[in-house]
Amino acid sequence: MIYHKSLVVGCSYNRCPSNSTTPSTNVIACVYSAIPQREGQVYIAKGGGCTDDVDCSEEIGNSICIKEGPYRGLCSQDSATKAPSTTASETTTVTAVPRFKRGLRH
Known part of the structure; x- marks a missing residue:
């Protein structure tokens, strides 16, 4: 990542409890200030920074x-300087178990 x-x-993460048809599951989601381009380089392979x-x-x-x-x-970046905003090109939908009662923990 x-x-x-x-x-x-x-x-953020959440633990979804088990029910009669689904075992308990941990869900983790992260949001980044910039996303890599599909064909782009994920990191610079130049050593030393x-x-x-x-x-x-x-x-x-x-x-x-x-x-x-x-x-x-x-x-x-200075905290007063905002990173450029980006929009994700793909969306993933996760359906919660009906017995889901707890909110996301931060």
Whole structure:
């Protein structure tokens, strides 16, 4: 679950209880700030990460290269700068078990 242009991700999970016809199931869903193109590259196979802000801004507009600390070599955006929004090209529908009583946990 990686894509080099995603800067923000949010995930949620839920455990759906079993009933007479269906065993209990865990469901996990994640939403990313950017989705890979179907024929595109999922990640950059270049080692070492970024070394300069230009490395990041070529891939993700308004981003900078973190040059020190544990996140060194990763691109970052100021929290005041929004990542470009995208729309998923495919939709997946999941049907809940009728006895489903609990909401999603965050």
